[in-house]
Amino acid sequence: MTKETLIVNLKGASPERALTEPFWIRWILIGTALLFIGLFLIMPLFEVFASAFDKGWEYYLTAVTDRMALSAIKLTLVAAFFSVVLNTVFGLASAWAITKFNFQGKNLLITLIDIPFSVSPVISGLVYVLLFGLQGLWGSWFIDHNIHIIFAVPGIVLATIFVTFPFVSRELIPLMQEQGSDEEEAALVLGANGWQIFWKVTMPNIQWGLLYGVILCNARAMGEFGAVSVVSGHIRGLTNTLPLHVEILYNEYNFTAAFAVASLLTFLAIVTLIAKAIVGAKYKDEKVILPTTFESEPTL
Numbered sequence: 001m002t003k004e005t006l007i008v009n010l011k012g013a014s015p016e017r018a019l020t021e022p023f024w025i026r027w028i029l030i031g032t033a034l035l036f037i038g039l040f041l042i043m044p045l046f047e048v049f050a051s052a053f054d055k056g057w058e059y060y061l062t063a064v065t066d067r068m069a070l071s072a073i074k075l076t077l078v079a080a081f082f083s084v085v086l087n088t089v090f091g092l093a094s095a096w097a098i099t100k101f102n103f104q105g106k107n108l109l110i111t112l113i114d115i116p117f118s119v120s121p122v123i124s125g126l127v128y129v130l131l132f133g134l135q136g137l138w139g140s141w142f143i144d145h146n147i148h149i150i151f152a153v154p155g156i157v158l159a160t161i162f163v164t165f166p167f168v169s170r171e172l173i174p175l176m177q178e179q180g181s182d183e184e185e186a187a188l189v190l191g192a193n194g195w196q197i198f199w200k201v202t203m204p205n206i207q208w209g210l211l212y213g214v215i216l217c218n219a220r221a222m223g224e225f226g227a228v229s230v231v232s233g234h235i236r237g238l239t240n241t242l243p244l245h246v247e248i249l250y251n252e253y254n255f256t257a258a259f260a261v262a263s264l265l266t267f268l269a270i271v272t273l274i275a276k277a278i279v280g281a282k283y284k285d286e287k288v289i290l291p292t293t294f295e296s297e298p299t300l
Contacts, residue, residue, distance in 0.1 A: 048266050051259035063260035071237045072245035073264070075153065079160040079228075079241065080221040086161055087217050088210070091168025096202075099176040100184070113170065116163050125159050125230025151233030156241065159227035164217045171213030172206055179205055212279045219272040223265060 021029075053060055063069065094113060098106060116124065132149035133139045142149055149155045183205070187197045203210075225243040232239040240248065242265055249258035 045266060045270075048259055049263055051256060052263040054256050054259075059256060060260045063257035064264060066257075068237050068240070069245060069261055072240045072242050072261075075156065075239070076222050076241045078153065079157050079224075080218055082157045083160045083164050083221040084214055084218050087165045087168050088214055090165055091172055091213060092210070094169045095172035095176050095206075098173055100181055110173075113166050116166050121159075121163050121224065121226030122230055124162050125227035128155055128158055128162075128227075128231050150231055151235065151239060153239070155231035156228050156239060159231045160221050160224055163224055163227050164220045167217040167220060168210065168213035171209055171216070175206055175209040176202075208279055212276065215272055215275050215279060219269065222268055 094109065097103070098110060129150055130136050131138055132142060132155065134143060134150075136150075139150070149158070183201050184197050187201045192200070223243060224241075225247075228241055229244060229247075232241070232244060234240060234244060234248065236245075236248065242261060246258050246262045246265070249255075249261060
């Protein structure tokens, strides 16, 4: 069939026949997708909540308000907070440098950002043990100065930061590359200084993408298991995060309590997916209007 014949046939065909598969193929594909989602997503989620409330509300509340559970929740929030804050700063700085400037080592920096995606979380946790452990490279110095990193909160925070730091930067880099630097250059011509350009031009353009990356970073930080498991020491009430606390309860055959605590992480995952969908839809359509004048502000 020649190109001209194909164009004529497409012009004569109805839009539905030209752009869609037959009715029965569509239903087979949709049915297969729904079956897969039901078996591997909906049923496990239902089982988590059903098992969590297997012994009633009172037992559920007792399990999630237990002293050990509250300590695990607190430590999880602390690790997630520091990870999100530091990775947001790093993500903004690295994305700005990579997309706005040309410098030697730029490709190396991009490669280094992707390392946590290619390295097993267990290996990343082991790296910190080899660096800060008692027999590690710097471990003896920290121990002599009474600074505890491994099997303590700092080690958990460091491991969480490592496995989550690509999320913000890898979300911002393609977004800022697509937007280019024309608006920043125009703002500079109009008399804006560095802070004005960042807050009034760049930030409005990337705010939804930044929030999108922060949501992903926070979700990974709260659910991280492998790296944290290596550096935590599994000290109940001190170095156990929520995922580790769930593992301990399950290993003790306290299944209902384990599923009760796991339901908190499951609820977090659902909220994250909803927030991710809302923010994703927002920042795809968001536009920014370049200011025509800039008020005088102190320069850097």
